[in-house]
Amino acid sequence: MPKRILNRVNATLERWLPEQRLFLKSETATRFLRLRPLTQALVLGVSGLVFLWSVIVTSLLFIDGISSGSGREQAVLSQAAFEARLDALARERDRRAAEALAAQNRFQLALDQVSRMQSQLLSSEERRRELETGIDVIQTTLRSTMTERDDAREALAKAQGGGAKTATLVARADDMASTVDLLSTALSDTAKQRDVASRAAEDAKLETEQIALEKRLLEERNDEIFTTLEGAVEVSMAPLDKMFKNAGMNPDQILSQIRKGYSGTGGPLMPISLSSKGMGDLNGDADRAGGILQKLDEMNMYRIAVDKLPFALPLYGGFRFTSPFGYRWGRLHAGIDLAGPVGMHVHAPADGTITAAEWENGYGNVIKITHQFGVSTVYGHLSKIRVKVGQKVSRGDWIGDTGNTGRSTGPHLHYEIRVGGAPINPMTFIKASKDVF
Template sequence: MPRRFLDRINTSLERWLPEQRLFIKSETATRFVRLRPLTQLGALAMGGALFAWAVGASSILFINHISSGSARDQAALAQAAFEQRLVALAQERDARASDAAAAQKRFQVALGQVSQMQSQLLASEERRREVETGLDVVQATLKRTMGERDTARKALAETTGEDRAGSLAARADDMSSTVDMLTAALGATAAERDTAVRDAQDARVEADRIAQDKRLMEERNARIFTTLEGAVNISLKPLDRMFRNAGMNPESILSQIRKGYSGTGGPLMPISMSSKNMDEFAGDTARAQGILNTLDEMNMYRIAVDRLPFAVPLEGGYRFTSPMGYRWGRLHAGIDLAGPVGMKVKVPADGTVVEAGWENGYGLMVKVQHEFGVSTVYGHLSKIRVKVGQKVSRGELIADSGNTGRSTGPHLHYEIRVGGAPINPMTFIKAAQNVF
């Protein structure tokens, strides 16, 4: 039955795939091989499948090459934008600090002027009270003098003697001169009182204006501080999360960075600061100090990033071919990045070369010791470009990829070790991809 079914299929296919014969001739005989339609169809199907597989594999390699290049470009652009944002924030912080210092200076000058005006106002009030007291005395004296004048006039009218009349007239003239003098003094005192009252009113208006300016300045400073606090907090959280995702303790790393970057010095001159109204600026000073502390922490994070392997060490088109894990019962302690021989291997963080040479299984290899107990290993190299003890900086060329040692094809074997124990390098690489 199967034979009859195959013959039927061959008969149906002969229209498009006629039977072919392959003759093989020797010295003694001639033989041939029959290629029936079904056999030809199988061969064509296998050839088509092989061609489709080749096209698909080439497309995947091409797409991976383009994707890896665009990802690196995007990472570089994102990092450059992040650094520009930090520089802009630092410049804005300096400008706001200068504005705050100038505003504080103007406010101190205004407070001095208000204090001086208040002193003048108190002196004017005191003079006004003195003037009012003097007016009361002058009015009492004037009433008494006018009474004496009226009495003298009556006496003059009753007296018929010429000498006595002359004496009383002279006395009345003296009293009239005294009254005129007191009246002039009273007018001058009243004018001085009116001037003092106007000065006091002007001082109150100026004090109100200065208080309003102070409130506006405080509101503007509050808005500036709020904007700066939001910006630095948004920029800091991804960095903190990146270190935690990589399995590193941010507090411990920052503490070590702080110890290495804490030098101070220089001659110090004594300064004198007035404590007057300092309580009013205590809140702004604390917020400004908090922003400066956060920016300092971001700067230390940037220093730590240069000292930890968050970047991919291979430059050029590569393909991720093998993850970290157990293979045939043995631990594969890193990842494999496949590509042609001679791809540039660049160190992803600052460090010191501690090994460079041949090692069984790894072939030509380089080991770099970084800070915080982290080291990186690069295996199956074709060429080593560094020496043991050499200091290397992030992005510096250290080797070329190859196919030495226990390797089935050209690729880079990449390991990250913390405290001597291997960890998955993708932990660091993916943590950085979420930030840069």
Template sequence: MDSIGSGSLRDQAAREQILYENRLNTLSQERDARALEARKAQERFSTALDQISVMQSALLASEERLKELETGINVIQSTLRRTVKERDVARAEMAEAEALADGAVEVARAASSKDTTATLDFLTDALNLAAEERDAMAALAAEATLTVDDMLLDRRLAEERNDAIFSQLEDAVSVSIEPLDDIFARAGLNSNSILEAIRRGYSGQGGPLTPLKFSTKGEEPGLDERRANGILGKMDRMNLYRIALQKTPFALPVKGAYRFTSGFGPRWGRMHNGTDFAAAHGSPIYATADGVVTKADWSSGYGRLIKIQHEFGIETRYAHLAKIRVKVGQRVSRGDRIGDMGNSGRSTGTHLHYEVRVGGKPVNPMTYIKAARDVF
């Protein structure tokens, strides 16, 4: 009613401009809130990885303690067997001494009083010595039995601690790996084939994720070994996911203040194969994933254009640039600055035209950007 009653097109345009600017401010605040949520989620993910590393160290220390306890038990058992054997020998010597004493009584009756006394003294000393040795062996055997009981108790407590550590590790790994599975599913990518491709490219052996083997006799792995290897397998999958995330364009090509001006799909009777982001002239443009630059030159309607080839048959394009900061053949990492926003080529204003192509076919870039934003 104000527009009809004013009779002034200039006043009407001013009001529409104010409404448009208010809407832009609202969208900018929502974008900043989403970015803050993404940073907090990334911090939680890093904290979970640190906790997993600490738990893995505790698990390895516990396994070393368990090996020490087993070695100590074996030593105590060997000592106990040797003590029992020595006790039996002492009993035999004592029986022999007692037999000699019985024979000495008969000899004493026929020998002189002096010889009899000396013989009895000798036999008495031998009997006393044998009795002392017998008592010492019995005490040593009792002490060894108590030590074995203590070692068995320590071993049982260590197994209980191991079980608690295993449970915490399994829960932490499961909680950490679920969002990684989800981000590739949301982007419509086959996570198994991507991880297999990463595994073929990073097939080095050794390191902390090598499967554990406690037996050297070819025996079947025990429960703890199977659980430990299961955790290591999931941690290896997380590590492969980390590499895959760096090589897949889940990041935004612009940072700071920008406006989303045009989406993927039909526009003005033609197919718009990318997404447009508008910001100040010269704003930094960043690579959204690791890759190799395959084009960095002028390209008709694209103007100044950069093409980056990534893993898994994915390519990204950055068009209408004011300046190109990379060269063909250069390897870039996610987050590297590759150019400046401009208005070159067939363009109606300063903005970035961003494309994602899979197998040469354009796909909606927001599928990847929203997948990362929703998960993290």
């Protein structure tokens, strides 16, 4: 840069940064260093850039530490939320089953009442018919008796002469009056019984209509309960199906294998054998209830399968992803690298059996776990191994510590997932469970 331009720049900056001199005194001489305005400006600029870079890097590290530290808590909260969701659904299922059973009991009582009222109606009708028949028989007998009596009296009157004829007429009139009184009394009693039977029939009709209305309301409530349960189960099952499919696993095959190991029936999941709609609709309700119970059973099987497949991360925070799955420098990097300080706890992401816990070239201290459904996991570069070969571990168990052993450029965990012996991207399982847990 020409000296003329430097002098002009220094003259411009001198208003804010006047020239400074730093004196250095020794025993024999005194010297000084001249700090021109441009030099001071460069020093201040470089210092400001260094300070700004330090602030940015510190902020990034602080934010990364906060987000990583909350990862374990998020995983625990997600797991607790999933279990609470299943428990709430189970309680709702039990409550709906209890309501359905109570409705079935009430309907059965209503049917019994209808049956008793029908029996009373039949009995009343039968008594009415018997009374009508009895009245007809009484009237016929009375007419026959009166005819015979009149004939006998006429014969007696003829035998006794004319004086007895008047007495016969008087007696005959008295008998007729007595007969009329008897018939009036019998007809009055019959009418009263008929009125009682009619009122009983009307009451039975009204009660039958009321019972029919209650039955329709019970049927509608029953349908509402089934619809609610079916919707809740469908909403809960969809994310689980999607999770296993996104992880490349066949849900039907997984459920089949889980069901073989957890067979047996009984308890609250026994099929419902009664219906509030009567015997005619029993099969329809039983099919719907059976479908709901089957879905709940599948959900429980999924819950078991989740613990047996590596959907969880082996580290619970305080780490960062440094190397993805794929080819690197011409060679396959068969897993992902999770960088963090030496000594971080490594946890089993699923239930399984330890098949290797040893030193292996390249991996350093390595642990291998065999899970169900042909899935296995590998944990490399560990500083310490805390399990033994043949040991069974559960999801979340502490199996080792992160380290820097083997071919490693810094402390981290090398994490692999293998299906049928072939390595796959662990992020397939991790991302598949992101929207579920």
